[in-house]
Amino acid sequence: MSPATSLQQAYDRAAYPLTGHRARNLQVLKDALSEWEDHQDSDIYGSGPLIEDFQAKMATFLGKETAVFFPSGTMAQQIAMRIWSDQLGVKRVAYHPLCHLEIHEEDGLKKLHGIEAVLLADKERVITLEDVRSMKEEIACLLIELPQREIGGQLPDYEELVAISRYCRDKGIKIHLDGARLLEVLPYYQKTAAEVCALFDSVYLSFYKGIGGIAGAILAGDEAFTKESKVWKRRHGGDLISLYPYIVSADYYFEQRKDQFPKYCEDAKELARYYNECRFFATRPVEPVSNMFHVHVQMPKEKLEPLLLSVYEATGVALTHYLRDDHNGAGCYFEVSIGDRYAQVPKESLKQAFHILMNELI
Ligand SMILES: Cc1ncc(COP(=O)(O)O)c(C=O)c1O
Numbered sequence: 001m002s003p004a005t006s007l008q009q010a011y012d013r014a015a016y017p018l019t020g021h022r023a024r025n026l027q028v029l030k031d032a033l034s035e036w037e038d039h040q041d042s043d044i045y046g047s048g049p050l051i052e053d054f055q056a057k058m059a060t061f062l063g064k065e066t067a068v069f070f071p072s073g074t075m076a077q078q079i080a081m082r083i084w085s086d087q088l089g090v091k092r093v094a095y096h097p098l099c100h101l102e103i104h105e106e107d108g109l110k111k112l113h114g115i116e117a118v119l120l121a122d123k124e125r126v127i128t129l130e131d132v133r134s135m136k137e138e139i140a141c142l143l144i145e146l147p148q149r150e151i152g153g154q155l156p157d158y159e160e161l162v163a164i165s166r167y168c169r170d171k172g173i174k175i176h177l178d179g180a181r182l183l184e185v186l187p188y189y190q191k192t193a194a195e196v197c198a199l200f201d202s203v204y205l206s207f208y209k210g211i212g213g214i215a216g217a218i219l220a221g222d223e224a225f226t227k228e229s230k231v232w233k234r235r236h237g238g239d240l241i242s243l244y245p246y247i248v249s250a251d252y253y254f255e256q257r258k259d260q261f262p263k264y265c266e267d268a269k270e271l272a273r274y275y276n277e278c279r280f281f282a283t284r285p286v287e288p289v290s291n292m293f294h295v296h297v298q299m300p301k302e303k304l305e306p307l308l309l310s311v312y313e314a315t316g317v318a319l320t321h322y323l324r325d326d327h328n329g330a331g332c333y334f335e336v337s338i339g340d341r342y343a344q345v346p347k348e349s350l351k352q353a354f355h356i357l358m359n360e361l362i
Contacts, residue, residue: 007321010309014318016349018271021212021257021339029214029245032252042242046230054247055218062203063194064220068229069247071238073180073206074105076219079232080202081141082113083225084174088140094118095143096127098150099178126156129163142168145178146185146196152284152294152335153181158189165199175199180206180217184290187262201225207250210264210291211257212339216246260340264291268338274354279361280331291338301325301332307360317345317353 011017022028043051051069059067070076078101081093093109095101097119101109109115118139120131126148144164147153156164168175177200182193189196197203202221207213219229233239268288275281280298297304301323312318320334 007305007308007323010312011318011321014312015316016345017318017321017341018345018350019320019337019339020341022341028212029249032213032249033245035252036248042244043247045241046233046239046243050244051247054251057251058205058218059220061193062197062205062218062220063192064197064203065222066226067218067220068226068233069243069250070217070219070233071215071240071243071246073100073178073204073217074108075233075236075238076204076217076229077101077143077176077178078105078108078113079229079236080176080204080219080221080225081109081115081143082232083228084141084176084202085113085115088172088174090138090140092116092118092137092139093141093143094120094132094135094137094139096121096145096148097123098148099143099145100149100180101143103150124151126151126154127164128156129160129167132164132167139173141174141176141201143176143178144200145180147181147290147292149181149292149335153184153288153290153292154285155185155188155289158191161196161199174201176201177203179203181209181290181292183258183261184210184265184292187265188289207246207254210261210337210339211250211253213249213253214246216243216250218250257340261291263343264338267291267342268293268336271336271338271342274350278354278358281357281361283336292336294333294335295320296326296331296333297323298331300330304332307357310360311353311356314356315349315353317349319353 041048055067055069085091091114093115095117102117118135118137121127132142147155165175182205186193202225205218207216268291272283272288272293275283275295282296284294284296304323308319323332323334326333
């Protein structure tokens, strides 16, 4: 085989990629479908046992009255913001400056729904009660993302979260959870999903992040809220005639992985310790509070990349498939998200990989 020319190529070829669960290929769907009979009826435009049973199961898991399956979190959350804004008659919501709606959705909330956003906290930290209290503007809804992905998956303390929820409810402000990675934070909080969700009026959970399905999301809340969300789902073209490939894979990998998150989180802490022992490397947070963290390296990516390639070549252990320039321009960083793969890496190979890295960086 010709030598790998890019980090992505080397990562894909490596015997032991460290992050995620497995390759994203068609086998992911084939495995999920293998549990079902060929004559199983499809869901049709949001109806039928296949979708309704799964929605009911997820509503119970999240401790909410009802739940609706969506093709994407982007669609589900904009709709949630629209419903709360209409209900309170206030076209304004608040969230973190680095949340998904603000930086990855091309202004969908504003362009599609005419909803303005108040940005709380600064980019480097999570939202506090004080940020919410000192907000001048009237808002319909506060959206909290747990964990705050773009800052390494940081989390507020549980007490702070409870206080924010209580404050919002006292003031008549709706509170929504961007729980794309909700299962990932439960070990840190030592709470059930339903206990965390009880602090929120509406909740979204993704099926293709820690759970590792193909795509899809659930939006949960009370009956009136989810009923309205189905109307908006239809308006958005999200009511596909058949959503079953997403539902089947969501259910299959939810069952397979829902109890694995404490292990992923412990593995993340172990891996972060390895990184923090290397000169020029620092993880954010220093000790991860979920299965994810960011690795910041005080070295330009052009200098780090050949070093990483040599580590992958020598040990088969691949640390990351990409490097991104740091905001200050001097160094670079990448995200780590721990799944099934980490436990399959021989400890000796892992130690050897970090040994090489450390020696090269003295
Ligand atoms: C925190 C968070 N919220 C929402 C989304 C949107 O999910 P989807 O890709 O299903 O639209 C993502 C996707 O990466 C996310 O990370």
